[in-house]
Amino acid sequence: MDFLHLAEQRYTTKKYNPDQKIPEDRIRALKNILRLSPSSINSQPWRFVFVSDEAIKEELAKQSFFNEQKIKDASHLVVFTVVNDINKFEEQIEKHLQPGSVGYFKQFLKPLPEDQIKSWLSHQVYLSLGFFLGACASMGIDSTPMEGIQKEGYDSILKLDGYTTLFAVAIGYRDEDDANQPALKQKSRMDLEAVVQSL
Template sequence: MDLLQALRTRYATKAYDAARRIPEETVKQLLEALRCSPSSVNAQPWHFIVADDEAGKQRMAKATPDSGSLAYNRSKILQASHVVALCARDGLPASYLEEVLNREEQDGRYADQAAREGFAAARAGYVQQHVDAGDVAHWNQKQVYLAQGFLLLSAGLLGVDATPIEGFLPEAFSEEFGLKEKGLTPLVLVSLGYHSDRDANAKAPKSRLAPEVLFSKA
């Protein structure tokens, strides 16, 4: 599938075929798309929880009770093939930045120690700006939504249906997975799989504002 076709045909799936499972090779590509997503100063301020079986999906679905205003999202979690929870790091401590730096060096990003130290200082400076402004958590959360975009686009290109879900109880989700103790905040769940015949949204035409409304020349 080419890029424009994927963009024009992907949509938020409302009902999944529980009998269909995403091939493992395709799952690997989707997770790699998340891992390769861009982030400011390559801070990678995120963590992803993957539910790939019934037990995992049941744990995630605890954040969408059987009754109440969020119950409509429960089936999108339980009937999907896979579900990914995208979490943001609450902070960027020096120990975590050092871990990122070590990985960058391992991957060959630095020609020498001076290059390593120079980028480390530059990144620490950007982080400190947000520490001083008191918005590190918010900055991190914005990066996570970049990763969500990469996941949704990659799913579309691979012919996988997806649903971004913010309608869940983050406190319940955090408690279930012990996220507060890990310094993580759950932001959005993304269900992945293949739509069922019950999904009316699959046949609805895509609607976007006209280019002349959305774009202007500088």
């Protein structure tokens, strides 16, 4: 199956089948795919938390506004977090990155105000989201990316240390009656000419 077809068929799932769980070998594959996600200078300023425990999912669902039922019914919830301690991040890159990458950070990013550095770090995590959604589609796994969550509540429930929640993705298998699926509701996108320019 080519990627264009996957893009045409992939959609944001609104209703999951709570009785269908993702097999463990596929969860392992998704974990490794996230580990291999691209990031600027190979910075990898992230942690990904896979939640399948029903009690923890229930707690997180309560912190998720209109996404509550999706989280309860999905097989897993994946929480995308970003390092929020710049000193901790510097220690990490000193251990794991090539000297040129560390030098780039020190020369071009470290002199910036803290909020700009943290914004740059968050952008790297968003790169992994696109990678992850494409991977799920290629494996026949449905997904729902969600920013509509109470991040501080997530941080507290997950007892994050040195990291903070950015967003989460519910994953699983759609309910056959999910009204948002392309077979029942045509995808709505702007025309190609409106979003892509060729020079």
